[in-house]
């Protein structure tokens with residue numbers, strides 16, 4: 558396992574960690590000044606901006622782009638809405654290409670409001686991902702499917718385990734020994750509970766399909782299903798164990814901090830958040 562002490566250049570900050578309170582230009586400067594090696598912007602950070610200009614700014618700050626968040630949900634009640642979601646995702650893939658992002662993060666969605674048809678949502682995710690995969694190939698952008706904790710299975714994601722995401726990736730893009738374009742995000746928050754975690758991380762790594770690694774912590778108790786992610790070291794996840802598994806599986810990319818924390822970390826100063834991330838990456842991850 559890589560030693561992260563004095564190696565913040567191996568670490569990245571997902572801009573959600575700072576609560577989207579400042580313009581991306583300021584966030585880039587802050588993240589670089591604190592010594593991190595990368596940044597993962599969200600589409601909302603680029604609203605009203607030219608992706609090339611933001612890309613140049615990130616490069617000039619000496620940062621890599623560990624990913625670009627995130628896809629528009631794919632499942633829809635009718636074809637028009639499904640096609641609109643695809644079109645939206647194609648625009649985002651173009652932006653990911655302009656940014657030189659290591660991957661475009663796919664949070665795939667689940668049952669549209671009013672639906673109880675989970676198999677249909679899964680089928681639409683498969684169909685949509687296959688279509689976007691072709692587009693991403695031409696844009697030279699890797700797509701990273703992010704399985705989400707099953708507490709989000711009704712709305713945010715009908716992909717809930719690494720195994721399920723890998724099976725989907727293999728069906729759409731069977732391994733042929735070449736560098737795959739379709740892979741996964743391993744996000745500690747979403748997968749730590751999985752009894753097959755070690756096995757499936759190994760499988761993902763052997764297939765060269767781990768495109769990103771996200772960290773934060775699972776707080777006990779968790780007060781909000783979305784907005785109460787913990788700082789690394791404050792919860793119950795064995796983050797050092799997980800990173801050792803991810804890296805033993807061959808992952809050499811950045812370790813990215815992604816914390817949604819409306820009540821706590823988003824109310825603190827960016828400096829405090831980033832300094833704490835830096836400390837905890839080196840002591841608890």
Ligand code: ZN
Nearest residue numbers: 703744771815
């Ligand atoms: Zn994530």
